[in-house]
Structure formats: structure tokens, C-alpha cells
Amino acid sequence: MFENYKIHHVGIVLPSFEEAHSFLELMGFKEDFRGFVEHWSAWCIFTRAQAGATIELVVPTGGKLARFNKGLAGVHHFAFQVENIAVAERWSERQGMRMIEPKAIKGAGDFLCNFLSPASTRGIQIEFVQLISK
Numbered sequence: 001m002f003e004n005y006k007i008h009h010v011g012i013v014l015p016s017f018e019e020a021h022s023f024l025e026l027m028g029f030k031e032d033f034r035g036f037v038e039h040w041s042a043w044c045i046f047t048r049a050q051a052g053a054t055i056e057l058v059v060p061t062g063g064k065l066a067r068f069n070k071g072l073a074g075v076h077h078f079a080f081q082v083e084n085i086a087v088a089e090r091w092s093e094r095q096g097m098r099m100i101e102p103k104a105i106k107g108a109g110d111f112l113c114n115f116l117s118p119a120s121t122r123g124i125q126i127e128f129v130q131l132i133s134k
Contacts, residue, residue, distance in 0.1 A: 001091045007053040008081035008111075008129040009046065011074055013060065013068045020057045023073075029055060035108030040065055044108035053079075056108075077115065077125035078109035085112050092116055092128075104130065 014020045024047070032048035041063035047055040058076060060066040068076060082088040086103045087128060094101060099118035104112040107129065116126040 002090065006081045006101055008079040009054045009129075010075065011044075011056040011058050011077040011079065011125075011127070012073065013058045013065060013070055013076045014073045015059070015066075017043070019073060020059050023057060027055075033109060037105075038109050039062065039105050041127070046109060057122070060074045077127045079113070079127035079129045081129050081131065085128050088128045088130075089114060092120075096122060104128070 012023075014023060026044075029047040032046045034043055034056065035097040036043050040122045041061045041118040042065050043057065048058075049055075052117065058065060060068070065076075068074065068121040076126075080088075089099050089104070093134075098117040100117055101116040104114040107113040110132045112132060114128050116128075118125050
């Protein structure tokens with residue numbers, strides 16, 4: 001399944017837009033796009049990458065993500081791009097890993113996504129991302 005994996009993005013939770021903006025400035029990142037994911041009550045701000053994976057800054061407006069790392073900033077997840085998210089979900093289940101959602105949802109960008117339960121991966125949050133053709 002992961003012989004030829006590609007990291008799509010790394011997600012970092014920040015408690016406010018002010019902190020997200022400060023982080024962008026500090027690192028010299030430029031915003032590419034943002035979107036709100038109602039399912040997780042969070043704004044997702046994606047950086048523009050010159051090459052390789054992007055950084056996603058997650059700014060929760062409530063829910064579980066607002067309590068992530070006791071409300072402090074922190075690395076939340078690593079997202080792997082997959083060709084077919086349903087195949088990745090089935091593979092994970094055959095390996096004894098549990099998905100957080102029963103099926104993939106629409107992410108903040110042009111992609112579907114779902115997360116492995118961190119209980120299945122020694123506490124490491126892994127997201128699967130499948131690009132949606134435009």
C-alpha cells in the first residue's frame with residue numbers, strides 16, 4: 001500500500017487566526033487557499049509549496065480540535081495522498097486499523113479525506129487524501 005507513498009501535507013493546529021498569520025510570517029510561508037470543514041468545525045489554511053508537501057494550518061472554531069494539545073499549537077497529522085481512498089480504508093481495516101469516520105468526507109480543498117484512529121497507529125494521526133478531478 002505504501003511502497004510509493006507521497007506526503008500531501010502536514011497539519012498543524014493553531015488556536016487562532018492571529019497565531020496562524022504570525023506563523024505564516026515567521027516561516028515565510030504564503031497562503032495558497034483556505035476552506036472551512038464544518039464536520040470538524042475548523043478553518044484549514046494551506047500554504048503554497050514550491051516543491052513537495054504543503055503545510056495546513058488548522059484553526060478550530062469549536063469541537064474536539066479546539067481542545068487538541070490542551071488548546072495549544074501543535075503538529076496534528078501527516079496526510080498521505082492515495083489514488084483511491086476507499087481502497088486505503090479497506091486495506092487499513094484488513095491490517096486491524098480503525099478509521100475515524102465510517103467513510104471519507106470532503107476536505108477543505110479539492111479532495112476527499114479520512115483519518116486513521118491514533119489508537120491504531122501508536123498515537124500518530126494519519127490522514128488519507130484522495131484528489132478530486134476538476
